[in-house]
Amino acid sequence: MVEAIIVHKAMNIVDPVRIEKATKTTASSNHPQSGKKQRTRKEPFHHGRTSIFCNGKVVTSSDYWWLIGTALVLYGPIVLYICTQSMRVHEVLGWWVNFIPLLLAMGTSVFGILAACSDPGILPRHTAPREAIERNEFELPPNESLVYHELNPEFMLGKNVRLPDGSVQFWKYCNTCELFRPPRCSHCSFCDNCVLEFDHHCPWLSNCVGRRNYRWFVLFIAGVASLCVSAVVIVSLLVHFESKLFNTKFHLHAKPWDWIVLMITSAAGLTLLSLTVYHLNAIRLNQTTAEQVKSGRSGANSVSKNPGFMANCHRIFCLPIPKRMINWKQYKTGSDNIV
Ligand SMILES: [Zn+2]
Numbered sequence: 001m002v003e004a005i006i007v008h009k010a011m012n013i014v015d016p017v018r019i020e021k022a023t024k025t026t027a028s029s030n031h032p033q034s035g036k037k038q039r040t041r042k043e044p045f046h047h048g049r050t051s052i053f054c055n056g057k058v059v060t061s062s063d064y065w066w067l068i069g070t071a072l073v074l075y076g077p078i079v080l081y082i083c084t085q086s087m088r089v090h091e092v093l094g095w096w097v098n099f100i101p102l103l104l105a106m107g108t109s110v111f112g113i114l115a116a117c118s119d120p121g122i123l124p125r126h127t128a129p130r131e132a133i134e135r136n137e138f139e140l141p142p143n144e145s146l147v148y149h150e151l152n153p154e155f156m157l158g159k160n161v162r163l164p165d166g167s168v169q170f171w172k173y174c175n176t177c178e179l180f181r182p183p184r185c186s187h188c189s190f191c192d193n194c195v196l197e198f199d200h201h202c203p204w205l206s207n208c209v210g211r212r213n214y215r216w217f218v219l220f221i222a223g224v225a226s227l228c229v230s231a232v233v234i235v236s237l238l239v240h241f242e243s244k245l246f247n248t249k250f251h252l253h254a255k256p257w258d259w260i261v262l263m264i265t266s267a268a269g270l271t272l273l274s275l276t277v278y279h280l281n282a283i284r285l286n287q288t289t290a291e292q293v294k295s296g297r298s299g300a301n302s303v304s305k306n307p308g309f310m311a312n313c314h315r316i317f318c319l320p321i322p323k324r325m326i327n328w329k330q331y332k333t334g335s336d337n338i339v
């Protein structure tokens with residue numbers, strides 16, 4: 001909550017909804033037919049490649065149809081196997097064994113949908129229009145100052161924010177979104193948005209992974225990894241007990257379907273387990289994937305303070321998710337919006 005207040009204050013945002021309304025009012029008063037509902041392409045707010053559904057409750061990227069492919073690849077083989085082999089599992093291992101992968105698939109679907117359909121922490125655009133800054137019409141609070149390029153004093157790089165403890169934070173300026181972005185925030189080139197604590201853009205979920213949906217993303221990959229492990233264990237036990245029953249060898253008894261499921265789930269399970277371990281390590285280091293890539297390139301650690309693994313887990317998984325910075329209810333999908 002405190003971090004959200006600091007971000008709001010330093011971005012000169014007291015209330016994102018109020019700012020958006022104020023900008024909208026300016027736009028309509030400049031329009032010759034102000035007051036009338038009509039579509040315009042030159043809006044002060046442009047939401048990149050973002051798709052909005054259900055009155056702003058669902059926010060995802062414009063490639064949301066990729067989710068269908070993800071669902072088919074992840075759950076197709078397992079659901080098909082359960083549907084065709086459930087009686088076999090029921091007779092050899094017990095009826096309840098069929099429910100383990102089904103429950104895991106349902107749980108991970110919920111986490112996947114939450115990760116794919118949540119606003120990852122997109123910052124509102126045009127909170128610091130470059131034109132206004134160049135004309136000296138943009139006012140900064142007393143604890144903030146603009147930073148210019150050393151060799152080209154005309155070129156503004158960002159601003160320095162003096163925090164209450166006396167330390168100074170650099171906020172880089174995003175030329176696309178026209179805003180000062182806080183530390184740990186990056187611009188996603190796929191969604192064309194600046195995202196708080198940007199981790200990466202996930203093509204499988206067709207959404208950015210950032211401050212607001214990182215929890216769901218980690219639970220999703222851990223859930224799918226568990227689903228794959230459960231499938232490997234169930235199929236192995238099934239074939240093992242059947243081969244004992246019929247007094248044959250494991251590899252001779254296993255049917256083609258068993259091998260296909262074993263191969264797919266083993267490969268997917270290993271990949272997802274590695275990914276889960278990677279993200280648990282990133283939580284331990286208090287770093288995002290974007291920061292790890294940057295620190296790997298420069299050799300420097302981008303995070304100065306690390307409260308420790310348990311404190312980081314508590315912040316990511318237990319604390320309430322910060323409020324959205326944009327009132328998506330007011331916008332339509334894409335760059336058009338109603339004024
Ligand atoms: Zn940006």
Ligand SMILES: [Zn+2]
Pocket residue numbers: 061188189190191192200201202207208209
């Ligand atoms: Zn993205």
